[in-house]
Amino acid sequence: MHLKRIYIKIVFCLIGLACLECTEPFTAVTETFEDVLVVEATITDELKTQEIRLSRTYRLEESGGLNFESGANIVLNGSDGSIHNFEHTESGIYHSVNPFQAVQNVVYNLSITDSSGKKYITSEESLPPSVDIDNVYTELITREGTTGVQVFVDSEETPEDANYFRYEYEEAYKIVALYYNSNDVVLExxxxxxxxxxxxxxxxxxPRPEEQKTCYVERNSKDIIVTSINGLSESKISQFPVRFISAQDYVLRDRYSILVKQFVQSANANNFYKILKELGDDGSLFIENQPGFVRGNIFSEENENEKVIGFFDVSSMSSKRIFFDYQEFDINRPKYLxxxxxxxxxxxxxxxxxxxxxxxxxxxxxxxxxxxxxxxxxxxxxxxxxxxxxxxxxxxxxxxxxxxxx
Known part of the structure; x- marks a missing residue:
């Protein structure tokens, strides 16, 4: 889950920048600054090399962007005696030394020692029941005056204690160069x-290389997509909208694919992500109801008042991929990008x-x-x-x- 943009919005108020309605461009300058650790940690029941991301807040006037945290020590402990170590690979990304998967009836907690020696601990979290995706499908709809392709997801029947869901997607699209020619000119x-x-x-x-004719773009979702079956008449997710693509979007021009990932999460994780979603969904850097800091379940061992941004989440995951073309819908071919x-x-x-x-x-x-x-x-x-x-x-x-x- 890539939450960095939303974390940055939280940091704007966290570092003391006044939240104002602005109609003219301005240069934001840090008034006060707190060096805060940012943690993105979701462990799943997939047998894979698990991933954790660490970064730190930075001053608004710094042009380098995210300040990645390297040199940290990360250990995942299980109540069954399992210990999983993580190592830094690149740009604040830590991978488990060995592939593993979260399992039922085991309680996990994460311990982090940052590069300066400060120690952090998380609350104990356990794996929710697994719920498979039943179907991922598309429909041509009109939403807020815009016609486009809506990607929906249905889940299978959920166990009694599987109520909260979060979705991510990985999309890919094919690009065929509009004016590819089989030749290039020699200028020597x-x-x-x-x-x-x-x-x-x-x-x-x-001859021009064939590789210049057909290409592919892969990218991950950035929005927070959460829902719950609480209050629903049936115990499953039905026709939940995951991704809307305008009929004029160039990603539909040649061929498109989407891999939808469904995470079953705890009530605490759901509350955390819902708050982040409320902070980040209006597209504005300055939010009137911005509380300034959203506390997760990660804490400093040495100072209970120290701020830490992020959440340690243990989730069961299911995924499904589909492909489709614009010709499957009653729309014109989108323009080249x-x-x-x-x-x-x-x-x-x-x-x-x-x-x-x-x-x-x-x-x-x-x-x-x-x-x-x-x-x-x-x-x-x-x-x-x-x-x-x-x-x-x-x-x-x-x-x-x-x-x-x-």
Whole structure:
């Protein structure tokens, strides 16, 4: 769960910045500052290398962004005598030394010693019952005047003590470069002057890599998505909306996939995430009802008044992935994610004197800059497009995910 944006909103009031309604741009400056540990720790019943993230608050005027906590010592203790150590891998991310899974009827707690030697302990948490996802599916709906694809989730029947649910998703989408060409122009033998009779006599080509044609983007959800079956007429989740995608969103242009993760969590965890959701959902940095600090279940062993941001959560998890295309709905194909104007430039110079404004020279400068790609030619005209329109690998990955289905 990536809560850093919401944590930062909490920190704005935590460090003493006045919460004001602002209509003009301003430069935020820290008035007072508290160095606070931020913990993101969810242990699940998946047999895997478990992950914990540590960072610290930072001053508003610091341009480096998140202040990751490295050099900490993290140990997960189970009431069955199990001990799981974690090691720092990168950017405040700690992975368990060995894969493991949380199990029923075992109580867990986390101990953290930060890089300065301060010690922190969590409350004891146990694994809730497991509830599988029954179905993930889509419908074309109109929400607040916008037509789009709504991704829903249904769960199976839940045990009596499984009442609180949190959802995350991992989405991926395919990108096919709008103006991919199988050739690129070789510039090493470019001549200063050309002839109108033999326009392309010195224009050489090499094959363009196929990897520049089709690419993929993978990204994780950032919103907090929580719900409960309390007060419902049935003991399961039905038609719960997880992700809404506008019909005009470019992620639907070629092919889209979403992996929905369902976490069964405790009442305390549910309350914590609900508060964070209320703080973060209006899209504003300054929230009138901002309480300033949301206490979780992580505490300093040495100073009970020390603030720690975050929550140690033990959850059962179920997941399901689906794929779909825009053609499955009554919508038009979304536009490409970049503006792709095709420029036509005259490759043949008219003879000396050569001007820097000659289209031939403009063509050379554009192609040699790396910001444009060759798109084609017609008689003495060469067509070029912005880099992102002819080479999707300039902004996305050309590696096809192992799970991808076309």
């Amino acid at each position: 033998n470019w001549k200063e002057e050309g002839t109108s009779m033999f326009c392309f006599e010195d224009l050489e080509f090499v 970049y503006d792709c104007e095709v420029d036509a430039l005259n490759y043949a110079a008219t003879g000396p004197p050569i001007s820097v404004d000659d289209e031939r020279n403009i063509l050379f400068r554009r192609l040699s800059s790396g910001n444009y790609k060759f798109h084609g030619q017609d008689e003495c005209t060469v067509f070029v497009v912005p880099l992102q329109c002819g080479d999707c690998s300039s902004f996305a990955s050309s590696n096809k995910p192992s799970y991808w289905e076309d």
